[in-house]
Every structure is written in C-alpha cells, then in structure tokens.
Amino acid sequence: MSRSILRTIAIPLAAVVFGLLIGVVLILSQNASPATAYTALVVGGLGDADALLRTLQKATPLIFGGLAVAVAFKAGMFNIGGQGQLLVGAVFAAAVGFGIDGLPMVIHLPAALVAGAIAGAIWGGIAGALKATTGAHEVIVTIMLNFVAGNLTDWLSANPWKDNSGNNIVARTPLVEDSATIPTLGAVPVGFLLAVVVAVACWLVLERTTYGFEVRSVGHNRNAAQYSGIKVGWIMASTMAVAGMLAGLGGAVESLGVDGRFEAGVNVGLGFEGITIALLARANPLGVIPAALLVGLMEAGASRMQFKAGVAPELIDVIQALILFFVAAPIIIRWVLRMREDNSEQLRLGAGWGQS
Amino acid sequence: MAPKRRHLLALLMVLGLVTAAACSSDGGGGISGGYSIGLVTDTGKVDDKSFNQSAWEGAQDGAANIPASATASYIETEESKDYANNIQLFVDDGAKIIVTVGFGLGEATIEAAKANPDVMFIGVDQWQNEALPNLAGLMFPEANAGFMAGALAGMLTETNIVGAVLGTDLVPPVVFFKEGWENGARYTNPGVQTISTYHPGGLDVAFGDPEWGATTARQALDQGADIIFGAGGATGNGALIEVAGEAGALCVGVDTDQWFTVPEAHPCLVTSAMKLIDVGVAELISQAYAGTMQGGNYFGEVGLAPHHDFDSIVTDEMRDTLAEVMAGLADGSINPMPG
Numbered sequence: 134m135s136r137s138i139l140r141t142i143a144i145p146l147a148a149v150v151f152g153l154l155i156g157v158v159l160i161l162s163q164n165a166s167p168a169t170a171y172t173a174l175v176v177g178g179l180g181d182a183d184a185l186l187r188t189l190q191k192a193t194p195l196i197f198g199g200l201a202v203a204v205a206f207k208a209g210m211f212n213i214g215g216q217g218q219l220l221v222g223a224v225f226a227a228a229v230g231f232g233i234d235g236l237p238m239v240i241h242l243p244a245a246l247v248a249g250a251i252a253g254a255i256w257g258g259i260a261g262a263l264k265a266t267t268g269a270h271e272v273i274v275t276i277m278l279n280f281v282a283g284n285l286t287d288w289l290s291a292n293p294w295k296d297n298s299g300n301n302i303v304a305r306t307p308l309v310e311d312s313a314t315i316p317t318l319g320a321v322p323v324g325f326l327l328a329v330v331v332a333v334a335c336w337l338v339l340e341r342t343t344y345g346f347e348v349r350s351v352g353h354n355r356n357a358a359q360y361s362g363i364k365v366g367w368i369m370a371s372t373m374a375v376a377g378m379l380a381g382l383g384g385a386v387e388s389l390g391v392d393g394r395f396e397a398g399v400n401v402g403l404g405f406e407g408i409t410i411a412l413l414a415r416a417n418p419l420g421v422i423p424a425a426l427l428v429g430l431m432e433a434g435a436s437r438m439q440f441k442a443g444v445a446p447e448l449i450d451v452i453q454a455l456i457l458f459f460v461a462a463p464i465i466i467r468w469v470l471r472m473r474e475d476n477s478e479q480l481r482l483g484a485g486w487g488q489s
Numbered sequence: 490m491a492p493k494r495r496h497l498l499a500l501l502m503v504l505g506l507v508t509a510a511a512c513s514s515d516g517g518g519g520i521s522g523g524y525s526i527g528l529v530t531d532t533g534k535v536d537d538k539s540f541n542q543s544a545w546e547g548a549q550d551g552a553a554n555i556p557a558s559a560t561a562s563y564i565e566t567e568e569s570k571d572y573a574n575n576i577q578l579f580v581d582d583g584a585k586i587i588v589t590v591g592f593g594l595g596e597a598t599i600e601a602a603k604a605n606p607d608v609m610f611i612g613v614d615q616w617q618n619e620a621l622p623n624l625a626g627l628m629f630p631e632a633n634a635g636f637m638a639g640a641l642a643g644m645l646t647e648t649n650i651v652g653a654v655l656g657t658d659l660v661p662p663v664v665f666f667k668e669g670w671e672n673g674a675r676y677t678n679p680g681v682q683t684i685s686t687y688h689p690g691g692l693d694v695a696f697g698d699p700e701w702g703a704t705t706a707r708q709a710l711d712q713g714a715d716i717i718f719g720a721g722g723a724t725g726n727g728a729l730i731e732v733a734g735e736a737g738a739l740c741v742g743v744d745t746d747q748w749f750t751v752p753e754a755h756p757c758l759v760t761s762a763m764k765l766i767d768v769g770v771a772e773l774i775s776q777a778y779a780g781t782m783q784g785g786n787y788f789g790e791v792g793l794a795p796h797h798d799f800d801s802i803v804t805d806e807m808r809d810t811l812a813e814v815m816a817g818l819a820d821g822s823i824n825p826m827p828g
Contacts, residue, residue, distance in 0.1 A: 183574075187574065287691065287694070288691075291691035300616070300618070302659045304691050391570065392570070396569075398569070399568075399569050399570065432567075432568075435567060436564055436566075436567070436571055436574060437578060439564055439565065440562070440564050440578050440579075440582070443562075445565075446565060446567050
C-alpha cells in the first residue's frame with residue numbers, strides 16, 4: 134500500500150524538486166541568492182498567520198479549478214472551460230450575495246454558493262450536452278464559452294449589477310452582504326475547508342459509487358462502456374456539468390470569501406491554473422489538494438521573494454511551467470531516477486482527441 | 490556499480506553543487522536600514538515604458554535628491570488581489586515613503602495610509618475625496634496637456650479638420666484630454682473642425698481595443714482629418730498605428746512620449762501630450778522627506794514631447810505660439826475648459 138502511494142507521488146515530487154533546482158540556476162543568473170529567495174518564498178507563504186491565510190486563500194480556487202479539470206479527465210474529457218465556469222459562478226454568487234437583504238447567514242450564504250454552483254454547472258453542462266448530442270468537441274466549445282463568459286460577466290458587472298457607490302467607475306458589483314460573506318477561522322478561510330471537503334467527496338464518488346465507476350469506464354474506453362450498457366452521452370454531459378459546478382463553486386468562494394464582490398478582470402487566469410493543478414495531481418481529486426497548496430504557497434510568497442531577493446516574480450510562473458513539463462514528460466524523471474514504468478492508472482491527455 | 494546507482498549519484502552531485510552555489514552567494518536581503526522608499530506597481534512592470542516606469546524613474550530621482558542616503562526599491566504586482574499585501578511588505582520593512590502607481594491601488598493605499606500614519610504615501614493618479622495628512626494623490630491637469638497638443642494641431646492641420654480617438658468618457662482624465670484638445674485647436678485655428686469619438690464600451694474594454702481605435706481613426710481620416718490624437722491606452726495606440734499608414738497624416742500620442750512606446754507610429758508622431766509623472770513623484774518625495782507634503786490632491790506638470798522626425802515642420806512661429814500658450818495656461822489667463 135505505502136509502496137504504491139510512494140510510486141504514485143514519486144513523479145510529481147521529483148518534478149517539483151527538479152523545477153526548484155532549475156529555479157536555483159535561474160535565480161543565480163539574476164545575481165540573486167537562491168537561499169534568500171526560497172527562504173523569502175516560504176516565509177511569505179507560511180511565515181505567520183497572515184501568510185498562511187494568503188496561501189490558503191490562493192489555494193482554494195486552485196483546488197476547485199483543479200477538480201473541475203480532474204473530474205472531466207476521468208470521463209476522458211479535457212475541460213479547458215474552468216475559467217468561464219469560474220467567472221459565471223463568481224458573478225452569480227456575488228449577485229445573490231449583494232442583491233438580497235435581510236436573510237440570516239444560514240440561508241443567505243448557502244444560497245449564494247448554490248447560485249454560483251448552478252451557474253457553473255450550466256456553463257459546463259452546455260459543453261457536455263453538445264458533446265453528447267452533436268459530438269462537438271468539448272475543448273473547442275469550452276474555449277469559446279470562456280470568451281462568452283468573460284464578456285457576459287463584464288457586461289453584468291458594468292451594467293445591471295454595477296456598484297454605483299461613490300465615484301466608482303470600475304466594472305464591479307457592490308460588496309456582498311455580511312450574511313453572505315464566508316468567514317475566516319483564525320488563519321483558515323472556511324472556503325478552504327469547503328474545498329477540501331468537496332475534493333474528498335469527488336474522490337468518494339469517483340472511486341466508491343456506481344456513477345463514478347461509469348464515469349471512469351467512459352474515460353477508459355467509450356465504446357466498451359457503451360456496449361456494457363452505460364449511457365455514455367448522459368455520463369459525458371453530467372460529468373461536464375459537475376466539472377462546471379466545481380469551477381463555479383470556486384468562483385463563488387472567491388467572490389464571497391476573498392474579494393467580497395465580483396470585479397471584472399480580477400479573476401483572470403484562476404480557471405486556467407486549474408489545468409496545471411490537475412496535471413500535477415495526475416487527475417486524482419485527493420492529489421489536487423497538495424498540488425493546489427504548493428502552487429498557492431508559491432504565489433503567496435512570490436511578492437516577498439521579489440522584495441527580499443530582487444528576483445522577478447515571473448520566476449514562479451517559470452518554475453510552475455517546469456514542474457508541469459516534468460509531470461507531463463515523466464520519461465525524463467524515470468531516466469534520471471531509473472524508475473520502472475508504473476502500471477497504475479495512466480493519465481491519458483490525448484484520450485479526448487480523435488474520438489467523437 | 491549498477492546503472493541505477495550511477496544515476497542517483499549523478500543527481501546527488503548536481504544537488505550538492507547547486508546547494509553549495511545557493512549557500513555561497515550572498516546578497517539581496519531586502520532594503521532594510523537607511524531611509525527607504527518603496528514603490529508598488531499596478532499589475533504592470535517597472536519597464537512598461539509608461540505609467541509604472543515613469544513613476545519608478547521618479548522614485549529613483551526622488552531618492553537621489555534626498556540628502557540622507559536613501560534607497561528606492563519596488564514590488565511589481567502580479568495580481569490585483571495582492572495590492573494590500575505588497576504595500577504591507579514595505580510598511581513592515583520600515584519604508585518611510587511608499588509610492589503606489591495607478592488608479593487601481595487607490596482603495597488599498599487609503600487603507601494603508603489610515604493604518605500607518607507615520608508613513609508618507611504618494612498615490613499616482615489617485616483622486617482623494619477626503620484629504621489624509623500622510624497621503625498625496627498625484628493628479629495631472631490633463632486639459633492643459635490636451636490644450637497644448639490641440640494648439641499645435643490647429644497650426645499644423647492643412648485640411649482644418651483634427652480628429653481624436655479616445656478611451657471612454659467614464660474616465661474623467663480622458664474627457665479633460667478631449668476638451669483641452671478641441672479648445673486648444675480652436676485657440677490657434679478658430680475655423681477648425683473637430684471630430685472626436687469616445688469608445689462606446691465599458692472600462693474593461695475601452696482602453697484595450699486597438700481594432701476599434703484603428704477603424705475610428707480611419708473614419709476620421711476619410712472625413713478629411715489630417716492630424717489625429719490617440720488618447721486611450723491600446724485603443725489610442727491602434728489609432729496612431731492606423732494614421733502612420735496614411736501618407737501625409739500626423740498623429741499625437743498621450744501620457745508619455747509615445748515615440749518610445751509605439752515605434753510603429755514613427756511615420757506620423759509629431760508629439761505626445763505628456764503627464765510628467767517622474768517629475769511629480771520626485772517632487773512629492775522631496776516634500777515628504779522635508780515634511781512639507783500636503784495631504785489631498787497634488788497637481789503635477791504636463792508638457793509636450795519632442796517632435797522627433799517632425800522637428801523641421803514645427804516652425805519657430807509655432808514654437809513661439811506654443812510658448813505663449815504654455816505661459817497662459819500656467820498663469821491662468823487661458824482656461825483650457827471654458828464652460
């Protein structure tokens with residue numbers, strides 16, 4: 134058991150180490166001290182309660198975004214639409230959050246979260262339904278829907294739901310009511326706890342239920358699943374809806390717990406980072422948690438690293454890309470570490486292509 | 490030795506080498522000690538050839554002007570969610586003066602100024618509704634800059650039609666640029682016709698739409714305009730580049746000397762209506778150091794950029810008129826936005 138876990142995490146772990154080592158070379162090439170830089174990175178992400186809070190806040194949408202990609206992977210689909218699903222989730226959660234007044238928190242906060250989840254589910258579900266009924270490729274459709282979501286949320290926050298307080302000219306909604314604001318327990322945002330619970334739930338559903346078995350069957354071999362009586366179309370459509378719901382929840386938590394409102398342009402890129410997280414976690418819902426924490430830590434500490442060591446903050450992006458590179462091309466790591474090919478579940482990125 | 494071992498050994502050696510390198514090199518270590526000045530950029534870089542860069546140059550000049558040995562350092566903001574944290578890093582490090590660049594940091598700067606009354610804050614392009622004693626918003630009389638550019642355009646136009654392609658009228662400075670431009674053109678050329686168009690979109694797209702800028706500039710050219718003012722970020726730049734493709738037409742840039750920011754516009758760029766952010770930041774830093782900085786809004790200087798390739802078409806007569814206009818704006822005898 135422990136051996137197999139070790140083998141599963143060996144590649145991502147080695148990828149992180151390799152990425153950081155190449156980062157050392159890059160830091161040296163900027164005439165900065167790697168020891169100072171990495172120390173500042175860790176202190177900036179874990180050094181005190183504020184730093185820990187920042188790391189957990191950054192990790193939260195990454196967990197949701199990572200799950201949105203990982204769950205779709207399990208059904209053999211590549212969800213590039215996390216960004217759009219997250220945006221609609223964020224704006225609708227904010228709308229319920231500021232638009233309704235006088236509800237107690239036990240009703241208002243869940244209602245706002247559900248609004249974000251439903252909006253995301255619809256956004257993901259569109260791509261899934263089109264895939265199931267017409268064969269339209271989910272990669273293309275989700276990319277297109279990202280643009281639609283971006284413009285829709287810009288318009289909503291600039292027109293009907295615009296914050297008209299003071300001299301505001303920015304496209305943003307008013308602040309959400311206190312009764313819809315996700316609280317923080319010490320240094321731990323409740324949204325992060327929610328993300329962890331959702332990740333565990335995803336794992337349970339995928340690994341321990343009939344539905345999860347059907348999803349994985351479709352992912353392994355769509356034709357075999359069809360022959361064995363699984364409703365492939367339904368599984369694909371519903372999985373994409375679930376994936377969208379997860380990203381939408383991520384957006385909702387961002388609006389209700391971090392930003393306090395929806396603001397156009399503020400959440401750009403969060404959904405795309407989910408792809409990094411899912412790959413780093415090798416599409417395992419539980420693996421998404423440490424992967425998101427690692428990336429969240431690096432992003433939370435990047436400012437301090439820049440400040441203390443004079444290293445350009447883009448270094449973090451480069452290290453992330455390197456880690457991803459090593460995860461996606463594990464043959465390099467296997468060669469260096471002389472590892473045997475593992476026979477555990479393979480992440481097949483190409484599974485979605487060439488099938489209709 | 491088995492091949493497996495050999496690879497592991499090689500890896501360990503690399504690791505050791507890198508760790509040794511990591512530990513031996515010292516340096517960095519922040520800016521602690523001495524009189525320190527911090528600058529937080531908007532989500533941009535200190536070498537963006539625009540706002541952030543001008544402010545950073547101003548901060549360095551300001552530090553150099555302080556009699557005590559002062560150091561300036563910056564943090565480039567990656568995500569707008571990090572504004573407050575990045576300001577706090579300088580506060581925690583004991584910075585005496587903190588410059589924040591751009592409208593977007595306005596709220597975070599006000600909060601930080603309230604929480605840290607001993608630190609002086611300078612907010613570039615941040616209008617202050619209520620004056621805090623330790624926060625100066627560096628604003629610019631854009632109408633004056635627009636007026637000067639318009640005055641030059643009024644003298645240069647041969648068709649007696651001048652055009653302006655503008656970001657949204659939601660942003661007051663853009664309106665000031667436009668009104669100043671039109672009034673300046675009329676000041677030197679009472680018979681001039683003006684074609685000015687605002688981008689119809691919201692704040693999130695109005696400054697990032699070069700295609701619209703190009704199309705709108707083309708329309709103005711087709712209607713006979715022979716000199717066009719592009720004021721609105723990438724949207725305005727799109728207009729400049731479109732005009733550059735039209736033989737004989739001229740264009741005017743905005744904010745900084747756009748000769749350096751939009752090289753594609755060299756064939757038409759006769760000047761730029763500049764806000765002298767670097768001068769303003771350096772001046773406020775000197776004031777903050779001397780303890781004379783006033784809270785509230787501080788108006789910096791504006792000016793026209795050099796004419797570069799078009800230096801020869803700007804006659805001495807025109808230069809004299811421009812000098813008069815500048816003097817008039819400075820002493821208040823010319824009002825760039827009457828009514």
